Amino acid sequence: GAVVSQHPSWVICKSGTSVKIECRSLDFQATTMFWYRQFPKQSLMLMATSNEGSKATYEQGVEKDKFLINHASLTLSTLTVTSAHPEDSSFYICSARRGQSTDTQYFGPGTRLTVL
Amino acid sequence: DAKTTQPTSMDCAEGRAANLPCNHSTISGNEYVYWYRQIHSQGPQYIIHGLKNNETNEMASLIITEDRKSSTLILPHATLRDTAVYYCIVRAAIGNQFYFGTGTSLTVIP
Numbered sequence: 001g002a003v004v005s006q007h008p009s010w011v012i013c014k015s016g017t018s019v020k021i022e023c024r025s026l027d028f029q030a031t032t033m034f035w036y037r038q039f040p041k042q043s044l045m046l047m048a049t050s051n052e053g054s055k056a057t058y059e060q061g062v063e064k065d066k067f068l069i070n071h072a073s074l075t076l077s078t079l080t081v082t083s084a085h086p087e088d089s090s091f092y093i094c095s096a097r098r099g100q101s102t103d104t105q106y107f108g109p110g111t112r113l114t115v116l
Numbered sequence: 117d118a119k120t121t122q123p124t125s126m127d128c129a130e131g132r133a134a135n136l137p138c139n140h141s142t143i144s145g146n147e148y149v150y151w152y153r154q155i156h157s158q159g160p161q162y163i164i165h166g167l168k169n170n171e172t173n174e175m176a177s178l179i180i181t182e183d184r185k186s187s188t189l190i191l192p193h194a195t196l197r198d199t200a201v202y203y204c205i206v207r208a209a210i211g212n213q214f215y216f217g218t219g220t221s222l223t224v225i226p
Contacts, residue, residue, distance in 0.1 A: 004159075034213065043203070044160070044216040057211075093159050097212070104150070105214060107159035 003027050004096050006108035013084055014116055021079045021111045023094030029074035030096035034105060035067070038091040050077045084115045119143065119206040125221040128198075134191040136220050138204030141185040148207045149180060150214065151189045153200040153222075160203065163189065194224045 003026040013019050023033055031052050036044040048069050050056040056069035066088075068080040077096075081088055091112055095105040121139040128134040140149060148167050152160040164171055164178045166187070171178045177190040191198055203219040 006159075032212075036216075043218050046213055046215060049211065049213060091157070095159075095214075104162055104165060106162060107152075109159045110157070112157075
């Protein structure tokens with residue numbers, strides 16, 4: 001149990017375009033999902049916390065108008081990178097947590113974004 | 117911000133126990149310690165977590181000191197597939213976010 005998927009696993013796009021990444025909890029309902037970004041040879045950096053049915057909470061320094069997060073259902077959260085630029089190229093990883101605040105986070109396999 | 121300190125890298129012989137230390141001297145009384153590992157270009161995999169008591173599951177054991185300022189993850193019989201970056205995380209008490217530190221790159225040597 002506790003499987004989280006992401007789609008796509010990798011994407012290449014042109015500078016200026018927008019890219020949507022999906023995060024799904026496959027066998028449980030996730031009231032809270034988290035989005036992380038990881039640059040090569042670096043650790044994961046938390047970008048935002050997404051609660052179902054409410055606005056996401058962004059970490060300091062993360063542009064909410066650039067990284068749009070929607071958590072419309074208990075099994076799906078999406079991250080849209082708007083007007084992507086080469087510096088947005090990174091490994092984007094989501095995680096999902098079940099109902100209780102003390103529950104463990106389960107991570108997706110990640111999405112590799114390359115902006116040309 | 118991450119509240120943990122780990123050695124940058126460690127080696128372990130295959131079949132031997134791997135002991136990965138973590139310092140979390142500023143941990144609060146209601147904050148849990150979590151361990152995850154990340155194999156290259158994959159999402160982190162949950163290993164184990166604890167609050168005060170030592171914990172054991174099919175993957176590993178977690179030893180937390182009595183003052184809770186440090187902990188050790190023990191992989192009892194390391195295999196080549198255990199080569200990964202291991203992250204020790206203190207889960208925030210409010211909001212329950214994970215702030216990852218730099219982790220320990222464990223290499224299991226044949």
